[in-house]
Amino acid sequence: MVGDVDFQNGVICIRQGKFDKDRLVPMSESLRVYVQEYIVKVYSALDPKVPFLPSSRGTPYSPGTINTLFHNILFNAGISHGGKGKGPRVHDLRHTFAVHCLRNWFKKGIDVSAALPYLSTYLGHKNMQGTQQYLRLTAEIFPHITDLLEKAYGEIIPRGDKHENL
Numbered sequence: 416m417v418g419d420v421d422f423q424n425g426v427i428c429i430r431q432g433k434f435d436k437d438r439l440v441p442m443s444e445s446l447r448v449y450v451q452e453y454i455v456k457v458y459s460a461l462d463p464k465v466p467f468l469p470s471s472r473g474t475p476y477s478p479g480t481i482n483t484l485f486h487n488i489l490f491n492a493g494i495s496h497g498g499k500g501k502g503p504r505v506h507d508l509r510h511t512f513a514v515h516c517l518r519n520w521f522k523k524g525i526d527v528s529a530a531l532p533y534l535s536t537y538l539g540h541k542n543m544q545g546t547q548q549y550l551r552l553t554a555e556i557f558p559h560i561t562d563l564l565e566k567a568y569g570e571i572i573p574r575g576d577k578h579e580n581l
Contacts, residue, residue, distance in 0.1 A: 418463025422451040433539040440537060481505060513538060513549040
């Protein structure tokens with residue numbers, strides 16, 4: 416809903432997201448400016464109960480419609496879809512964001528152990544275990560990061576061949 420988007424402060428309220436939790440998510444400055452321009456162009460009066468991205472009927476999009484639109488975008492872009500339950504899926508955008516966030520932190524020399532709770536909160540995870548899976552994904556996708564991960568977080572991400580420590 417429009418009332419869930421605070422473009423002045425750059426915050427979106429996600430309602431009933433993962434695990435049916437509400438959370439506040441900060442926007443990048445470029446997204447905040449884009450959202451502000453969108454609101455000015457689309458809405459003559461800011462009714463907080465109106466969907467932020469309304470369908471042609473003025474109602475929120477259903478999850479099924481979002482999936483259909485996503486598959487149409489993939490098709491038009493020439494990206495094959497593996498079929499029902501296979502990727503790419505809308506949810507994969509979330510995983511991509513998390514992995515790229517971790518990669519950027521590594522590149523900038525940010526202490527990932529200190530920053531990981533922020534990513535966990537941002538993603539709406541109940542605990543750190545849900546977020547730690549992205550450390551493994553990051554290491555698999557960006558092999559040059561594996562050594563850094565092993566040194567800093569080896570106990571969090573055990574390798575398959577190191578079961579003697581268990």
